[in-house]
Amino acid sequence: MIPIGIMASQASGGGGSPPELPDGATAFLDFVNGFYYAGGSTQAISALLGGGFNSGAISGSGMRITPSNGNAPKATGDFLADLTAGLAAGCTILFALNCNNSPGGFLAFIADGANYDVADNAIIASVGGYIEDYNELGFGDSVTGSGLHKEAMTLNRDAGGGDYEYAWSKDGGAAVTQTVTYTPFAVDTVLIGHDGVGTGNTLNDVYVQSITLYPAKLPTDLPALT
Template sequence: MSMLLNPYAFATGGGGGGTLPPGATSFLDFVNGFYYAGGSWQSVSAMLGGGFDPSAISGSGMYIDFSNANRPTVIGVLLTQLLAGLAAGVTLLFEVSTASSLGGFLIFISDTGNLDTAGDGIIVSVDGAISDFIALGLYIGTPVSGSGVHKIAITLNRDIGGGDYEYAWSNDGDAAETQSVSYAAPIMSDVTIGHDGAGNGNTLFQTYIRSITIYPAMDPADLPALTA
């Protein structure tokens, strides 16, 4: 199959094209091989490094499981954009697919990229929780469960005034659940996807990440439409 006809040809380099979702600032479409950040289409190898294994990408998405070697770390312009987004408030939309129950870290944002050594961090668990190292602990009443495709939208560090910052979660069209804290997110430097950077058993379980889309922070009322 020619490179022009093969949507996965850009999984390891080159660049790509596609359609950026309206309002998004970054987009990783692992199913179709389209990757966008910093105002232009990129190769996935310019966005993911560390223990990233390009062979984990297929027509089903990017596979992460405790038994495979794929342990991606966000790098380059995507890391810069994501950390700047966190400081300003950011919404992340994940589309995932699993043949089994969900478990593990969906994303881990920290000051070291390693759960064992981090002094500050924000943990998003795929089955329904957002927590940090201070006081945040948002646990979803109706979490993601069961096989199939799921959409999960999370908002981190949205400034709601009065010195308060809001976190929110919606999956599969459900009304968003929220929690606010009285402090801004600490300055972070590292982001891992699907694992904790330390090998402590927090890796995703038999999960394909189909896409990741990054937006400026959204109102919780807008999240159900994003995940429907």
């Protein structure tokens, strides 16, 4: 096993970032307001999510993922390109969520294979507050209770000296971190809210309100995001 470290186009106008894009963000999927940005432009959500993605799962509450609705999104197009580039360089991903139950299931599955069963390397983020990989990575801070939650994770930040830092913050809390010494793998699959294998690890009735991608942030910057 190789060691690892874990949306037709409409160009944005005026040569600058649209006002809906959070400051410093590289990509932004706002399911509540129907604003989707990746690859330097606003786009249709159908260009950015594919696989088992069900656009009918989007409402004013966000994008619902639960075993019974079969919504199993996969990052595609410019969203996938932004994610893979970000992961290679180090990035921060912020999820805004509304949970109908206490959080359960996979928030993100980031891998070199199509799903949990076939991937040789993967980073798994649980909505319950934990990040792990197929090697040494394994840490987090428990997220409990229904309702609104914000969860931010920094992945593969180059901390120097051959070290790569991972960090997790939820609901304004101080970040918890872990540092590994191995380099990241080449990502080709990013799944949102599931692991690609049935419904066993699908989010337990969660509305994903938004997903925001940033360049890697320091652990001390994460509480302000969440």
